Amino acid sequence: MAITMTPSAVERVEQLLTADPKAAWLRLAIKGGGCSGMSYVLDFVEAAGEKDKCFSFSDHVNVCVDRKSYLYVNGIEIDWKSDLITQSFVFNNPQATKTCSCGESFAV
Numbered sequence: 001m002a003i004t005m006t007p008s009a010v011e012r013v014e015q016l017l018t019a020d021p022k023a024a025w026l027r028l029a030i031k032g033g034g035c036s037g038m039s040y041v042l043d044f045v046e047a048a049g050e051k052d053k054c055f056s057f058s059d060h061v062n063v064c065v066d067r068k069s070y071l072y073v074n075g076i077e078i079d080w081k082s083d084l085i086t087q088s089f090v091f092n093n094p095q096a097t098k099t100c101s102c103g104e105s106f107a108v
Helices: 007-019 067-073
Strands: 025-032 038-045 053-056 062-065 077-082 087-092 105-107
Touching (some): 025 067, 038 087, 062 067
Parallel strands (some): 025 062
Antiparallel strands (some): 038 105, 053 062
């Protein structure tokens, strides 16, 4: 399995990358906390780590994940939703056994 991104998520990340000239990679990680136990963290970084798992989605969108986080996000799809009320990344994680209503935290 791998990490996938929808076209709308790739387009949004491309927009965000152009706003920060130092950013070259999108880092996906998890941290303890949130309603369901673990939370997703997205951050822009200059370079991937030496032991990171790396994925490319376009000429400009590259995602890196540290090995520990990858255990929990392997198979995830990252989507971008935008409507009249909210704009946010949506994480469709097949490993999640429980998620909170806002979609930002999960349990496995």
